[in-house]
Amino acid sequence: MSRDTGAVPRVESTVVVALPPPAAFALSQTYGELRYRWDPFVREQRLLDGATAAAKGVRTWTKSRHHLTMVSEYVTVRPPTHVGMRMVKGPWFFKSFSGGWNFSPAEGGGTEATWRYNFTIRPRALAPLADRVGVWLLGRDMERRLAAFARACEDQDIVAALAS
Numbered sequence: 001m002s003r004d005t006g007a008v009p010r011v012e013s014t015v016v017v018a019l020p021p022p023a024a025f026a027l028s029q030t031y032g033e034l035r036y037r038w039d040p041f042v043r044e045q046r047l048l049d050g051a052t053a054a055a056k057g058v059r060t061w062t063k064s065r066h067h068l069t070m071v072s073e074y075v076t077v078r079p080p081t082h083v084g085m086r087m088v089k090g091p092w093f094f095k096s097f098s099g100g101w102n103f104s105p106a107e108g109g110g111t112e113a114t115w116r117y118n119f120t121i122r123p124r125a126l127a128p129l130a131d132r133v134g135v136w137l138l139g140r141d142m143e144r145r146l147a148a149f150a151r152a153c154e155d156q157d158i159v160a161a162l163a164s
Helices: 021-028 033-038 124-154 156-163
Strands: 010-017 042-047 059-064 069-078 082-089 094-105 111-121
Touching (some): 021 156, 033 156
């Protein structure tokens, strides 16, 4: 995990999983019961406006394990390599929040999955402390999510459900 020293804090983490990039990407973009089986961060999540799959401009509603809600919008969807989202509406303390997941072939097989979040806090006067707390909290959640994602990539039942 790392944090940029620039004006916008960044949280980033990488894991290598055994699945090829198309399958790892697909698993990362699951919704409903399959998502709840592997993602410890998501309590509820759904696509909005009648959408049935991730695509640029599609919005999602998510309730986190912290019971906070956020509406996000996909800004880019490039299977099987990248997905990016930005917050449209969320907790009052985020002025902005965005995230991206990258998937690339790992040396020796499998996929290197890198997840990153960028955020700004409001009011700005709180940033010196809030940025550090945010990096720590989001980093901890990201590490848990990536570990769960890696376990899901090895779970034959989840992988089989993904294929069906």
